[in-house]
Every structure is written in structure tokens, then in C-alpha cells.
Amino acid sequence: DSGVTQTPKHLITATGQRVTLRCSPRSGDLSVYWYQQSLDQGLQFLIQYYNGEERAKGNILERFSAQQFPDLHSELNLSSLELGDSALYFCASSSGFPNQPQHFGDGTRLSIL
Amino acid sequence: AQTVTQSQPEMSVQEAETVTLSCTYDTSESDYYLFWYKQPPSRQMILVIRQEAYKQQNATENRFSVNFQKAAKSFSLKISDSQLGDAAMYFCAYTSGTYKYIFGTGTRLKVLA
Numbered sequence: 001d002s003g004v005t006q007t008p009k010h011l012i013t014a015t016g017q018r019v020t021l022r023c024s025p026r027s028g029d030l031s032v033y034w035y036q037q038s039l040d041q042g043l044q045f046l047i048q049y050y051n052g053e054e055r056a057k058g059n060i061l062e063r064f065s066a067q068q069f070p071d072l073h074s075e076l077n078l079s080s081l082e083l084g085d086s087a088l089y090f091c092a093s094s095s096g097f098p099n100q101p102q103h104f105g106d107g108t109r110l111s112i113l
Numbered sequence: 114a115q116t117v118t119q120s121q122p123e124m125s126v127q128e129a130e131t132v133t134l135s136c137t138y139d140t141s142e143s144d145y146y147l148f149w150y151k152q153p154p155s156r157q158m159i160l161v162i163r164q165e166a167y168k169q170q171n172a173t174e175n176r177f178s179v180n181f182q183k184a185a186k187s188f189s190l191k192i193s194d195s196q197l198g199d200a201a202m203y204f205c206a207y208t209s210g211t212y213k214y215i216f217g218t219g220t221r222l223k224v225l226a
Contacts, residue, residue: 002157033214042204043158043216056212088156098208099146099165104158 003027006091006105014113018079021108025072025093031055032074033102034066035090043090049074050096078110086112115140117207119217126195127225133180134190134220136205142166145209147181147188152219153201161203164188192222200224 003026011019025032034046045058049068060066063081068074078085088109092102116139126132138147149161164172164181171179176196180189192199205217 035214035216042218043206043214045214045216048212048214050212058213090158092158098210098212099163101148101160101163102158102214103160107156 002103002105004091004093004103004105006089006108008108009106010109010111012111012113013081015081015083017081018077019081019110021076021078021089021091021110023074023076023091023093023105025074025091026103029093029095029103030072031094031096032068032072033092033094034060034074034076035092037088037090037107038084039087046076055096081112083112086110115142115207115209115213115215117205117215117217119203119205119220121220122218123221123223125223125225126192126199128195128197130195131191131193132195132222134192134203134205134222136188136190136217138186138188138205138207138215140186140207140209142209142211145207147179148206148208149177149179149188149190150204150206150216151199151201152204153198158204162190195224197224197226 005024031050035043046060048056066076088107092104147164176193202219
């Protein structure tokens, strides 16, 4: 158990819809990262938050947005969903220092019908 | 831009034998960090080993060790005494002071009994 909690585990929705993925970081971790993993692909870094502030942004679409709340949990919002958005979305947390490993949640599997 | 390349989509190893997974990266940074993550069929992401670029000594964690060649920008993972439980996707990852994380496309390791 990594200590990182992601909900929901599975999400099925239709094109054009909007969904929110939630992540609670490991106790004591200030930083949250979001990744997208399409079928049999590597991980694409989307965005990182540190103590409520956006710290780094990767290949995140404009239809996607995220935030980290004062209690340090984070939400990833995906809107105007397309078939290609079907993927496994991972949240990870760490202390925020780059030499420290990330601890990954179990992921949310998003299926767009 | 930084890149991470894993040129071996799939590797096989006999149980109890040794296997080496390759990873090369490209960066102009002098201070950075490298990681190997394991993703078993359960899809969890598990940290295997990490290496700080400023450290010349290769990192070792039990049966897992790296061969870090900074000048060649190479970061290979050696798994000794391979076990059936080592079967997984292995991802090489890079980060630096920009806090962006870059993952390779992965190598699928099969362990033959």
C-alpha cells in the first residue's frame, strides 16, 4: 500500500462529458503529480502541484485542468471527453524534492464510450 | 528538450539468470535524477531503484543494480537471479530541477520458468 488514494477506480462515461478524478496524497507529502497512461504506453506527465501551487506542467491538454486544495488532496478535471482520452490516470505524491521517489496510487481507469 | 529512450520493447530471461534493461536519456542539465519503476500486471507503479547524477557510485538494491554512465547518458538496470515475480513492465524515468518527469516507453520483461 503506497498510501496514495485515488477515486474512483473505474469510470465509464460518454464523449463530450466531464469527469473529476480525485487523489489524496500520502501523509506528509506536499507534492502531487498526475500522469496519463494510454493502453500499452508509457506514462505521460501531465502536471505537478506543490503545497497548493502549480509547479510544473507537462503535456496537459487545455480541456484538462487540475488543482490542489489546502488539505493537499488534488483533483484532475477532464472535460469535452474524446475517445482518445480513455486511459489509466495515475496520481503520485512525494515530498516535492526531485531526488525523492514518487509514490503512486492504483490509478483511475477511464473508459469513454 | 529532455528525452528518455528504452530501445528494448520486450526482453526474456530464464529464471535465476541475469538480465540487463537499457535506458538512454538526453539532457543538457548537469544535476538530475534517474529512476527505474516496475509495473506488474496489477498496473501498480513500484519504485525499483534511483540514482542521483552527481553520485558516481552505481545504486544497488538487493538483486537490482544500475550501470550509470553519465558521459554516455546511459542508465541500465541489471536484475540478478531473476524470479517469476520480476515479470513486469519496467520504466526508466528522469527528472531535474524543472520538476518535470519524463518516462521512457517501457520494456516488458518476461521470466521463463
